Amino acid sequence: MKYAFILMSCVFAVLIPATSSAAMRALACEPEWGALLQELAADKVSVYTATTALQDPHHIQARPSLIAAVRNADLLVCTGAELEVGWLPVMLRQSGNPKVQPGQPGYFEAADFVNKLEIPTRLDRADGDVHAAGNPHIQTDPRNIALVANALTRRLMQIDPDNVAFYQGRYQDFAARWKSAIQRWEKDAAPLRGMPVVVQHKAYPYLENWLGLNELATLEPKPGVEPTSSHLSEVLALLQRQPAKLVMRSAYNDARGADWLAERAKIPAVVLPFTVGGSDRAKDLFGLFDDTIAQLLKGTK
Amino acid sequence: MFKHNTLAVAVAAMTLSPTLSFAADGSDLQSIRNEIDALRQNYESRISDLEARLKKAEVATVVAPASTPYVETSNAPVPASTAAGSGFNPDVSLILSGLYTNLSRKPEDYRIAGFIPGGEIGPGARGFSLSESELGFSANIDHLFYGQANLAVSPQNEISAEEAFIQTTALPAGLKIKAGRFFSSIGYLNDQHSHTWDFVDNPLVYQAFLGTQFSHDGVQLKWLAPTDTFIELGAEAGRGSNFPGSEVNRNGAGAQALFAHIGGDIGVSNSWRVGLSYLHATPKGRDYAETDALGNSVTNSFSGGSRLIGADFIWKWAPNGNGERQNFKLQGEYFRRKEAGDLTYDTAVTAHSDRYTSSQSGWYVQGVFQFMPAWRVGLRYDLLDSGVVDYGSNAANLASVDYRPARTSLMFDWSPSEFSRVRLQLARDKSRQGAADNQLFLQYQMSLGAHGAHSY
Numbered sequence: 066m067k068y069a070f071i072l073m074s075c076v077f078a079v080l081i082p083a084t085s086s087a088a089m090r091a092l093a094c095e096p097e098w099g100a101l102l103q104e105l106a107a108d109k110v111s112v113y114t115a116t117t118a119l120q121d122p123h124h125i126q127a128r129p130s131l132i133a134a135v136r137n138a139d140l141l142v143c144t145g146a147e148l149e150v151g152w153l154p155v156m157l158r159q160s161g162n163p164k165v166q167p168g169q170p171g172y173f174e175a176a177d178f179v180n181k182l183e184i185p186t187r188l189d190r191a192d193g194d195v196h197a198a199g200n201p202h203i204q205t206d207p208r209n210i211a212l213v214a215n216a217l218t219r220r221l222m223q224i225d226p227d228n229v230a231f232y233q234g235r236y237q238d239f240a241a242r243w244k245s246a247i248q249r250w251e252k253d254a255a256p257l258r259g260m261p262v263v264v265q266h267k268a269y270p271y272l273e274n275w276l277g278l279n280e281l282a283t284l285e286p287k288p289g290v291e292p293t294s295s296h297l298s299e300v301l302a303l304l305q306r307q308p309a310k311l312v313m314r315s316a317y318n319d320a321r322g323a324d325w326l327a328e329r330a331k332i333p334a335v336v337l338p339f340t341v342g343g344s345d346r347a348k349d350l351f352g353l354f355d356d357t358i359a360q361l362l363k364g365t366k
Numbered sequence: 367m368f369k370h371n372t373l374a375v376a377v378a379a380m381t382l383s384p385t386l387s388f389a390a391d392g393s394d395l396q397s398i399r400n401e402i403d404a405l406r407q408n409y410e411s412r413i414s415d416l417e418a419r420l421k422k423a424e425v426a427t428v429v430a431p432a433s434t435p436y437v438e439t440s441n442a443p444v445p446a447s448t449a450a451g452s453g454f455n456p457d458v459s460l461i462l463s464g465l466y467t468n469l470s471r472k473p474e475d476y477r478i479a480g481f482i483p484g485g486e487i488g489p490g491a492r493g494f495s496l497s498e499s500e501l502g503f504s505a506n507i508d509h510l511f512y513g514q515a516n517l518a519v520s521p522q523n524e525i526s527a528e529e530a531f532i533q534t535t536a537l538p539a540g541l542k543i544k545a546g547r548f549f550s551s552i553g554y555l556n557d558q559h560s561h562t563w564d565f566v567d568n569p570l571v572y573q574a575f576l577g578t579q580f581s582h583d584g585v586q587l588k589w590l591a592p593t594d595t596f597i598e599l600g601a602e603a604g605r606g607s608n609f610p611g612s613e614v615n616r617n618g619a620g621a622q623a624l625f626a627h628i629g630g631d632i633g634v635s636n637s638w639r640v641g642l643s644y645l646h647a648t649p650k651g652r653d654y655a656e657t658d659a660l661g662n663s664v665t666n667s668f669s670g671g672s673r674l675i676g677a678d679f680i681w682k683w684a685p686n687g688n689g690e691r692q693n694f695k696l697q698g699e700y701f702r703r704k705e706a707g708d709l710t711y712d713t714a715v716t717a718h719s720d721r722y723t724s725s726q727s728g729w730y731v732q733g734v735f736q737f738m739p740a741w742r743v744g745l746r747y748d749l750l751d752s753g754v755v756d757y758g759s760n761a762a763n764l765a766s767v768d769y770r771p772a773r774t775s776l777m778f779d780w781s782p783s784e785f786s787r788v789r790l791q792l793a794r795d796k797s798r799q800g801a802a803d804n805q806l807f808l809q810y811q812m813s814l815g816a817h818g819a820h821s822y
Contacts, residue, residue, distance in 0.1 A: 119687070120686065129629025133594060
């Protein structure tokens, strides 16, 4: 037992007291939901964002810092639709926090509140990293953000009933600004309708659906499989028959495949922020779509 | 009803006061007033309750219509799974693994010089073999418990329950209790399944002190501190029937373990975890085969106490926290074990018992670098110190060996997806005295079924 005593003393010696704060604590799995919480809850919620725009949300390490953040959270806001299947379940299990387990009010999956695209008709890992619930990258259509904002506001009211009026006011303000922003974006993006594009990963079906883009090919031979030189050559051959206006990738994707193709097909390679923080301009949700549309308009020149 | 009647009586009493007031004395009136006050408070609180509910309902309707302009079709949540029967089936995963082994020395006489053997040690059989295949089931059992079982099928067609445990999911204050058979959470590697290892085999120090991997039937309590830094403390009590313990017919626990883990991030690109562990086992009649000083094969037996302390660290790096293209991890562990008790030499014939004490240590350090998507290279160095061994009067028959077993391993692996991996490992193993054992392993590891989430 002597060893045990030494062990415990060492541990308590470095025990750092928890930062106590009156605000509710929320953990956003992805930056877009962190930004939305900021819009809807302001200082009523202190937000910890688990990932950045430069990380692939499919592949995140269940790091000790994230487990500690889940342990202390009152609310988890994640995409769902199996996007976080490789890391969130283990963090939830290791956190020992009953408030944020699936099914509890403290567990919020944004994808539950939108209509999902690309729901596979067959489930086979030979098709790559497909998600049974449909494509999880719902945040690339601002109309989905509006739906999630509505559902998230109700959830905030449910968890924090003392501030119902505050959340209601924030939501109405955000919804009005968002509605007019969508009208502005749709006007700006009118020339993009029908534009043929190539994407790196199947990250943009919601964006394409919203703006009427025409996706000709993907650089990944299968979802989640890195581009191979043989597949890139096939895409290049396709573009010679059926030209695209641009090749787009997300900020977290490796640049080489898109650059290789852009150079040979003589089309611009654009980097879309994909989420908040993915570019200098994408500082918040409004900047995210401002920059996304500005990047896409490069294909019309 | 009683209260309403009282109210009625009270009201009547008030209105009829001129005629009846003489009938009620002061104290009666006071008690009636008190009751009326209590009733008023009761009704007021109920009314304000109703008002609050009404307000909430209004808020819900105010929030709802604002979104309708964007809705093209119904936004009712779509249930993920509608199949009533199979929807509740646990997640099933199957690990398939195969191995080709080429060894320059005979695996039959493998041993780690100077260390009492136990558990499953050594490089395994030569040639082609099926390494462990594993079938895993897991699911939430109900609102309070989670359950998991991993059945391992050995190359000899034996099925064993590698892990089979239940765990609480709803305890407050960061507490969790696990019960059943599980890998102890001591060290860094001990509770990780073999398909998540970065090398074909476990480090020598795990083979020498824990029989490759220590599991027990028992209970585990874990507590995660409410801090921003990850601090996890845990304690275990178990049957202790596996090496370094032994099967003992008794009530109570044969092994106890304590562990503490601390971890965090440094910037966005680095993360780390360090740990301390303690394991105490009380084997009784722990038999092992040995070659004595005269070269005879004998079976000896140890009874006493075995105490193991360990320290571990892991550091992971990925540029911007995105390990897709490149990442690196460095890990190391140190263990020190003290055993004290009685050793019986040659249980079959001589059966001579005397005191036995040993103090031995060992460590490993390994680095694994992913230099391009799907491709990794790793290097590991193992070193053990047979330390001080006192056989008492058995020293006449059993020579203590002054030797430092060491091993260097180099591995390359290729993972075309997160579900498949092919690995080549080359090792120069100097566990035994004499010539080094040059080892080559070619291995595949594939996982089917449920998407496994790997711990840090």
